[in-house]
Amino acid sequence: MTADFLFDRPRKPAGLFGKSFSIALLLAGYSALCWLAFSESLRNWEKVWGYRETFWNGWLTTVQISAAALILSSLIGGATALARRSSFLPLRYTAIAYVETVRGLPLMVLVLFGFYGVANALGWQDRVSAGIVILSLFSGAYIAEMIRSGIESVGRSQWDSARAIGLTPTQTYRFVVFPQVLRQTLPPLAGQFSSLIKDSSLLYIIGIPELTFAANQVNSATYSTFESFVPLGICYLLLTLPVSLWTKRLEKKTRYET
């Protein structure tokens, strides 16, 4: 008996029986695990139900923050990726320092320093907008690296061809480089967006009433930890699973040979 089955690619699609059997097995295992973990503890739903509005508001805030940070971090990522390729040295070095600092620090440190340090010193009191900016700066550093590697994966012959037909540098980026970068980076980008949604949970430490903050609040009011955090997990999955499925579809759609 060898372990080949671990590495073999399937030669033909699985049959209906094999599929349903595997799924049933998986669900059974999953349910057993949940039963073990929660059967004794998930009993206090009445109290938590009273706080459903808190959850709803927290979830809305999380969706809003994530959506805003998604747009802002894409802009920051794109600008930084270009700055990292700039021939103007101070700009390039600033971009490198920014990316390396942010990627080297835990998000919690960034959130605390960013809000209580920088934002306070600037007199920036609005927690939600400050939180969006901090989260965008964090995520933007990763996106910048994805876009940069996307730009670098566009071959030299493509730049040569673009120059040879007389395109300006701006036209080259617009018509030749960016469309290819977009196709290359869409899948990792979508993965980053799903991280961003989860990362927004750390903003509770500066008191933004988002989803995790809400769950904490319900927990301390009802002393029902699992009854507060199981819905929390489900709420995040409701946001991240669609993004993940969308990523899979994109990967299939954008595959093309060069």
Place this chain on the structure above:
Amino acid sequence: MKISLRRIAKSYGGQCVFRSLDFEVEFEHTLALVGPSGGGKSTLLRLLAGLELPDSGEIRIDGDLIPSDEAGLRAHRQKLGVVFQAYNLFPHLTALQNIRLPLEQVHRLSTQEADSRAKQFLARFQLLDHAEKQPAQLSGGQRQRVAIARALAVDPAFLLLDEPTSALDPEMTAEVLDVIAELRTSEKPIILVTHEIGFARHTADLVALVADGGIPECSPATEFFDRPQHATTRRFLQRVLKY
């Protein structure tokens, strides 16, 4: 067409390709550049294409100096057509869009004009059936023919072909060489870097040997191959014609 290079120096990262190249040539249809790898053929072509600047010296084409500022170089590049070894086409665009892009964005044709011009050139190279295909769906030979169509569609002053068949198998090579041979008489002047010695002999008016940072020999094709004057040429021909 007349080309004159005066005291051209060009090096890449410490590697000297040309120290001081002087070369003048006048030809009607096709000039073939042959020579050993690393001898400077492609560099010479890239200098003529305005894709590289010489470190010093000047290049004139039909008396006009190739400018040394980026805007001037771009204007120069817009007037000619270049085809490289491979990956000329943009993989995210169809064959038709590839030909339309320079027509619309560089030469400012209307969408309609660009479309009909692009189709006219596709039809000329029997590629109209493949207009909506992306490069990955085309064969290597078809890709190079689309690239030639794109270069010709902008009505260039002349064509520069940099080993256009070296990435192709023999059958596709023949298909692309047929196209180039057909352009020879009817069309723009062509400067062709090639390893296809037999093709150079049959199609080129003039053949020049580029080797060791110089051009030791440049003569009409039959003379070049039958009565080479220079020892370097004889050595080169001996080596490439051995098998």
